[in-house]
Amino acid sequence: MTTAIVPTPLDTPCIEWTAARFSDGYGRVGDRKVHREIMKYAGHDIAGKVVRHRCDNKPCYRFNHLEIGTTADNMADMVRRCRSNAGNDHPRARLSADAVREIRHLFASFTHSEIAARYGVSQSCIDHVSTGRSWGHVHGPAIA
Numbered sequence: 001m002t003t004a005i006v007p008t009p010l011d012t013p014c015i016e017w018t019a020a021r022f023s024d025g026y027g028r029v030g031d032r033k034v035h036r037e038i039m040k041y042a043g044h045d046i047a048g049k050v051v052r053h054r055c056d057n058k059p060c061y062r063f064n065h066l067e068i069g070t071t072a073d074n075m076a077d078m079v080r081r082c083r084s085n086a087g088n089d090h091p092r093a094r095l096s097a098d099a100v101r102e103i104r105h106l107f108a109s110f111t112h113s114e115i116a117a118r119y120g121v122s123q124s125c126i127d128h129v130s131t132g133r134s135w136g137h138v139h140g141p142a143i144a
């Protein structure tokens with residue numbers, strides 16, 4: 001088995017590559033990334049381009065979850081999904097540094113989904129805040 005079927009918000013479930021992966025999560029065949037190879041096999045010229053996951057699921061290689069974009073597109077996606085490290089400097093960042101400090105305080109009393117609902121962001125966004133994957137640059141004590 002080299003695949004796993006995983007539900008997503010898209011119309012179709014992800015097909016995840018469950019064989020070798022790169023350390024960053026992308027499916028791996030030899031020294032190549034599976035999702036990029038899929039786009040090449042489909043006839044796209046991806047040289048110098050980014051192959052993006054519409055599903056935000058790195059090991060997924062379902063063709064209709066992939067699209068060709070630019071690095072700027074990728075950054076916009078990351079911000080939209082609350083994974084940006086750009087913080088307040090980015091006009092589309094949804095959480096302020098103060099909100100992040102406040103959220104860190106809330107982890108003691110509320111679930112991630114409760115916090116996500118409160119701030120109007122996705123739960124994965126809150127997950128990333130909790131792990132420091134997002135907003136890791138925000139330091140300082142939690143706001144009570």
Ligand SMILES: [Zn+2]
Pocket residue numbers: 008013014015055056057060061062065
């Ligand atoms: Zn997918």
